[in-house]
Amino acid sequence: MGERAEFDVLVVGGGPAGIAAACCAAEAKLRVAVVDDNPALGGQIWRGEPASPGTSQSATWYQRVARLPVHIIAGTRVFAPVGPRTLMAESEDGVCELAFRKLILATGARERFLPFPGWTLPNVIGAGGLQALARSGVNVRGKKVVVAGTGPLLLAAAAHLRQGGAEICLIAEQASWRRLLAFSVGLARHPSKLKDALALRRELAGVPYLAGCWPVAAQGKEKLDSVILRRGAKTWNVPCDYLACGFHLVPNTELAALLGCRVEQGRVRVDDFQQTTVADVYCAGEPTGIGGLELSLVEGQIAGHAVAGHLDAARGLFAKRKGLRRFAAGMDRGFALRHELRNLPQPDTLVCRCEDVPLGRVREHSSWRAAKLLTRCGMGPCQGRVCAPAVEFLLGWNVESVRPPVFPVRVESLIATAASQSPS
Amino acid sequence: MTPTYDVVIIGGGIVGAACARECAFAGLRVAVVEADFAGGGATASGMGHIVVMDDSKPQFALTRYSQQLWRELAYELPPDVEYMPCGTIWVAADEQEMQEVRRKHDFYGVRRVPTEILDPRSLYEAEPHLRPGLLGALLVPEDLVIYAPCAARFFLRQAQARCCDLHMGRVTGIRDHGVVLQDGSVLRAGTVVNAAGTWAKELTPGLEMRPRKGHLVITDRYPGFVRHQLVELGYLKSAHTLTAESFAFNVQPRLTGQLLIGSSRQFGVEEKSVDNHIIAGMLARACEYLPELSRMSAIRCWTGFRAATPDKLPVIGKCPGHEHLYLATGHEGLGITTSLGTARLLLDQMLNRAPAIPLEPYLPGRVMETAHA
Amino acid sequence: MPDLVQMTINGVAVRIPRGSTVAAAVLLAGSSALRRSVSGELRGPLCGMGVCFECRVAIDGRRHVRSCQLLCREGMEVTIGG
Numbered sequence A: 001m002g003e004r005a006e007f008d009v010l011v012v013g014g015g016p017a018g019i020a021a022a023c024c025a026a027e028a029k030l031r032v033a034v035v036d037d038n039p040a041l042g043g044q045i046w047r048g049e050p051a052s053p054g055t056s057q058s059a060t061w062y063q064r065v066a067r068l069p070v071h072i073i074a075g076t077r078v079f080a081p082v083g084p085r086t087l088m089a090e091s092e093d094g095v096c097e098l099a100f101r102k103l104i105l106a107t108g109a110r111e112r113f114l115p116f117p118g119w120t121l122p123n124v125i126g127a128g129g130l131q132a133l134a135r136s137g138v139n140v141r142g143k144k145v146v147v148a149g150t151g152p153l154l155l156a157a158a159a160h161l162r163q164g165g166a167e168i169c170l171i172a173e174q175a176s177w178r179r180l181l182a183f184s185v186g187l188a189r190h191p192s193k194l195k196d197a198l199a200l201r202r203e204l205a206g207v208p209y210l211a212g213c214w215p216v217a218a219q220g221k222e223k224l225d226s227v228i229l230r231r232g233a234k235t236w237n238v239p240c241d242y243l244a245c246g247f248h249l250v251p252n253t254e255l256a257a258l259l260g261c262r263v264e265q266g267r268v269r270v271d272d273f274q275q276t277t278v279a280d281v282y283c284a285g286e287p288t289g290i291g292g293l294e295l296s297l298v299e300g301q302i303a304g305h306a307v308a309g310h311l312d313a314a315r316g317l318f319a320k321r322k323g324l325r326r327f328a329a330g331m332d333r334g335f336a337l338r339h340e341l342r343n344l345p346q347p348d349t350l351v352c353r354c355e356d357v358p359l360g361r362v363r364e365h366s367s368w369r370a371a372k373l374l375t376r377c378g379m380g381p382c383q384g385r386v387c388a389p390a391v392e393f394l395l396g397w398n399v400e401s402v403r404p405p406v407f408p409v410r411v412e413s414l415i416a417t418a419a420s421q422s423p424s
Numbered sequence B: 001m002t003p004t005y006d007v008v009i010i011g012g013g014i015v016g017a018a019c020a021r022e023c024a025f026a027g028l029r030v031a032v033v034e035a036d037f038a039g040g041g042a043t044a045s046g047m048g049h050i051v052v053m054d055d056s057k058p059q060f061a062l063t064r065y066s067q068q069l070w071r072e073l074a075y076e077l078p079p080d081v082e083y084m085p086c087g088t089i090w091v092a093a094d095e096q097e098m099q100e101v102r103r104k105h106d107f108y109g110v111r112r113v114p115t116e117i118l119d120p121r122s123l124y125e126a127e128p129h130l131r132p133g134l135l136g137a138l139l140v141p142e143d144l145v146i147y148a149p150c151a152a153r154f155f156l157r158q159a160q161a162r163c164c165d166l167h168m169g170r171v172t173g174i175r176d177h178g179v180v181l182q183d184g185s186v187l188r189a190g191t192v193v194n195a196a197g198t199w200a201k202e203l204t205p206g207l208e209m210r211p212r213k214g215h216l217v218i219t220d221r222y223p224g225f226v227r228h229q230l231v232e233l234g235y236l237k238s239a240h241t242l243t244a245e246s247f248a249f250n251v252q253p254r255l256t257g258q259l260l261i262g263s264s265r266q267f268g269v270e271e272k273s274v275d276n277h278i279i280a281g282m283l284a285r286a287c288e289y290l291p292e293l294s295r296m297s298a299i300r301c302w303t304g305f306r307a308a309t310p311d312k313l314p315v316i317g318k319c320p321g322h323e324h325l326y327l328a329t330g331h332e333g334l335g336i337t338t339s340l341g342t343a344r345l346l347l348d349q350m351l352n353r354a355p356a357i358p359l360e361p362y363l364p365g366r367v368m369e370t371a372h373a
Numbered sequence C: 001m002p003d004l005v006q007m008t009i010n011g012v013a014v015r016i017p018r019g020s021t022v023a024a025a026v027l028l029a030g031s032s033a034l035r036r037s038v039s040g041e042l043r044g045p046l047c048g049m050g051v052c053f054e055c056r057v058a059i060d061g062r063r064h065v066r067s068c069q070l071l072c073r074e075g076m077e078v079t080i081g082g
Helices: A016-027 A057-066 A127-135 A152-163 A177-187 A191-203 A254-258 A292-307 A311-315 A318-334 A339-343 A368-375 A387-395 A411-419 B014-025 B057-072 B095-110 B120-126 B148-160 B197-203 B234-239 B276-289 B291-295 B332-350 C022-028
Strands: A004-012 A032-035 A071-073 A076-083 A086-091 A095-105 A109-111 A144-150 A167-173 A209-211 A213-220 A224-231 A234-239 A242-247 A249-251 A281-283 A350-352 B005-010 B030-034 B088-092 B116-118 B136-140 B164-168 B171-175 B178-181 B186-194 B210-221 B229-232 B245-253 B258-267 B297-308 B315-318 B325-329 C004-009 C012-017 C056-059 C062-066 C077-079
Touching: A004 A016, A004 A086, A004 A292, A016 A032, A016 A057, A016 A095, A016 A292, A076 A095, A076 A254, A076 A411, A086 A411, A095 A292, A095 A411, A109 A127, A127 A144, A127 A152, A127 A242, A127 C022, A144 A152, A144 A213, A144 A224, A152 A167, A152 A191, A152 A242, A167 A224, A177 A191, A177 A318, A213 A242, A224 A242, A281 A292, A292 A311, A292 A318, A339 A387, A350 A387, A368 A387, A368 B148, A411 B210, A411 B276, A411 B291, A411 B297, B005 B014, B005 B178, B014 B030, B014 B148, B014 B164, B014 B325, B014 B332, B030 B148, B030 B186, B057 B332, B088 B095, B088 B120, B095 B116, B095 B136, B116 B120, B120 B136, B148 B164, B171 B186, B171 B197, B197 B297, B197 B325, B210 B276, B210 B332, B210 C062, B229 B276, B245 B276, B258 B276, B258 B297, B276 B291, B297 B332, B315 B332, B325 B332, C004 C022, C012 C022, C022 C056, C022 C077
Parallel strands: A004 A032, A004 A095, A032 A071, A095 A281, A144 A167, A144 A242, A167 A209, B005 B030, B005 B186, B030 B164, B088 B229, B186 B325, C004 C077
Antiparallel strands: A076 A086, A086 A095, A109 A249, A167 A213, A213 A224, A224 A234, B088 B136, B116 B136, B171 B178, B178 B186, B210 B258, B210 B297, B229 B245, B245 B258, B315 B325, C004 C012, C056 C062, C056 C077
16 A cells, blocks of 8 residues: 555445446456445445355355455545546555556445534434444444434434334434335335335334424434424424434535546436446446445446446346336435425524535525635535535535545645656 | 716626725726626635735835735624734745845835744744744734635625626626627626736737636644745745746635645646646645645645736736726736725726826736737 | 453543444444534534544544544544544
8 A cells, every 4th residue: 555556447435336346347357456435345335244154135245255356445535536547545544546447436325414403413413324323333222213304215224223222213204105105106116125125114113104204403402302303284302312314315426527427417427338428437336326225236237247348248237227227216206305395494504514604694695606615615624515415405506516636635645646657 | 878887897806896896985886797706716716815025116016005905904804804914924945045034124124014034943933833944034914814705795795885786797898888798788887997807818808918827725624733824935936937837835824724725826727627746746845844734634626817917017007099998907816915906096097096106017008919909 | 252442532541342433432432522613513423424524533643534434443542522
C-alpha cells in the first residue's frame, strides 16, 4: 500500500454487486481487485456477515470469492481519477494508485433522509444506519426501536434488529395500503422475493406494520425520548430508545459522474453489458437504479462476464435481469414518496446537518447552487450526500456538478495525486 | 421613448452590486441584470480578501481607498458576510524577502497604512504553526476577510431598498438606448455599465482582457490554527508574472474555523475542471509553510476565473467611442477589495464629482484595441 | 471469553469487543452523541456507512475522522464531543 498497483479489472465497492463482478472476472483468469472503504467486504446489506462456512447466500458468495486470487483492498476510499485508467484511493495509512484496464463501479446506494422536527437528535438514525451500527458492534438488546420511513429496507432492518434483541415497537411505512397491495401483487411474479417477504413477515410476527404512517417529530432533550407518528387524522406519541428512519435509497453516482459517465435522473446509464458511456467503465448494482440484492448480484455477474469478454455468459443472465428490473420498477412505484412528507420540516428545521442550515433559509433561493453559496447548505464534508436528496424532494431542484475529491481526504493525499506516474 | 432607468448595470457580482448600491445612494434609478444569481461568478470562487497591494502606485491607491470604505461598513454588514478583521501577515523566507518586508513597511508608513515588522519571535507568537526558519514578516493589521457572495447580496438589497430593480436574464447586446436581453426584451437606460467580469469582453469586444484561472481548496474546521491571512512574499511574483502557471502560499482563516488555501494562476486555460496537478502543487507549497496542514481534512476543491487586463489594473470609466457606456471590470484577484472604490470612482465620473484618488490610471482607453470602432 | 480491545474515550479506559467500530465503541460506552454540530447541537451517528459525517471524532489527536467505518485498535485514544 502507498504504491501503485495494476489490475486487469478494478472493482470499486465490495458489496454484493462488486463481489459478484469480481468472482466472474477472476474466474476468467483476469487479475482482479476489489476496493472498499469498509473494514471488510459486504457493503451495506452483508456488513459484518461472518465469512464462515454455511449455506446462506452471502456465505456462498464469500466462499466463492475467497477461493479466487482476488485482491481485497479494504478500508480504502477512492477519491479521484489521476489519469484515464488510474484512480487514487486513501486509507488511514496513506494513498495508493490503482491502475486498471477495465473498471467496474459497484458503489452501491445510501439512504435518503428527510428532515422533520427533531431528526437531528442523537438516536435518530437511518434504518439501514442502525442496522449497520448493530452489525458494527452496537448493542440493541432490550432497546425499544420505532422503524419508520419507506421501502423493503425497513423490514430487513427491523428483522435484523429484532434478532439482535431489540424490541421493535412498530414499523411505520409511509406508502398507503393501496400502493403496498399493488406492489405485493407484483411479488407473486417473483417467487424468491415472495419467499423472502413471507420469511420477513414471520420474523416480524407481532410487530405492528402500519401503512400510510410516518413520523412527524422526534422528541427529546439531549437524545431521543419519543416519536410522534401520524396516520390519517390521528397522531400519537411512542416512547422509544431509537428511531430507525430512512426513506428508501439513493444511488451513489458521484464517482461515475466524476469519470464522465452519463448519469440520468440520478442513475448511471449502462448498456446491456453494464458498460457506461465511458469506454471500459462498467457499472453494476444500485447506482444503475435501486433494485435490491438479487438484481445487484445479477448485474455484477453480467459486468464481470462482460469485462472478460464472456458475452454469452453475460447474455445468459439478461432474462433474469429483465424480470428483476421490472420488480424494481414496481418497487419505485410502490414506495414513491407522498407529498405530505414535504410538509414535515418547519422553517427552522435543519436541512443541512453539516452546516446547520434551516429549511427557511434554503427556501429563499431558486437554485441549489445559489442556496449553497448563500446559506452554506451542502458546503460541508458530506458534500451534499445527506441534504441534496432531501432538498431535491422538498424543493424540486436539480442537484448536479461533482468535483474531485469525491470524498474529503487529507491534504497530503491530494498532494500525492501529482506524484502519479500515469500520464494525465 | 423615455428611458426606464438612469443606469443599467450588467452583472450582479460584487462589482456590479457595489455599483448598484452607489447609484441607488446617489438617487439614480438603476437596474441590475444578472444571468445566474447575484454573486455567482468570480465573486463566489475567490478568497474574499480585502488587502492593500503595492505592485504599482495606482494599485495601492485603489486598494487602500477601497479598503477604508470596507472598514467603514464593519458594523453595517450582516453576519453572513463574515467580516473578519484578521489582518495579513506577509511571510519572509529569505533575506531578499525581508528586504521586501522593509521596503513595504516604509512605503506603507509614508502613506499612513499601519504595518509592523515582525521578527521571528513575534512571528511565531502570532502564528505558531508556521514552519521554523522563517526570517520574519510584515503584519498589515487593517487587512480584512469577508464572504463575498453574501456581501454582493447585501449591497444589492441596500440598492433595492432604494430604487434598484434586479432583472434575471442574460444581456446579449449593448445599445445606445440600453441593453438587449436573450429573450429579446430591451431595458432602456440612459447609461449602461458593463460589470460582467469574465463575460465583459463578449459585450465589449475591444476590451483587452483574459481569464486567469485559479484553484482553491477548503478544509474542515480547525479553529485557531491560523489567526491572520498568511501570504508568502513570493505571491507578488506569482500574481504579477505573465507566465502560464504559478502558485503561491496563501492561507486564510474563515470565521467558521475552516482554512481556505490558495493560490494559483493560469493563463490560457478555459476548462473549468479541477486540475489535480495544480491542486497538488498549490497544497505542497502551502505545506512548506504550514507543515501540519498535510494531515488535515480537505473537503472541497473548486476553480474560478479572474478577469485580467494586461497592466493588472481594472477598467473603471467611460468606454472610448461610446457616449453612454461605462466599464467596471478587469479586477483580476482584487475584485472584492476594490469593488467599493470602483463604485465610487464610477459614480464620480458619471456625476462629474471630484474623485478621492486620481482616476486616470483606470480609464478604459489604455486597454482597448485601437482597431475597435 | 470475548476478545476485548483496550482503548480510551475522552481519557476514560474502556474495553470493547474486537471487531467493533469506534462509533459502536462510543455507543457501547454509554454516549449517544459523538460530536457537537457547528451550532452546538449534540449529534450521534446517522447513516452508519461513512457518508453523513455525523460520527466524526478525534483519533489519536487527529480531528474529523469518521468513526463508523474504523475498527477499534488496541491503545486507541478517542476524543468525542468536539
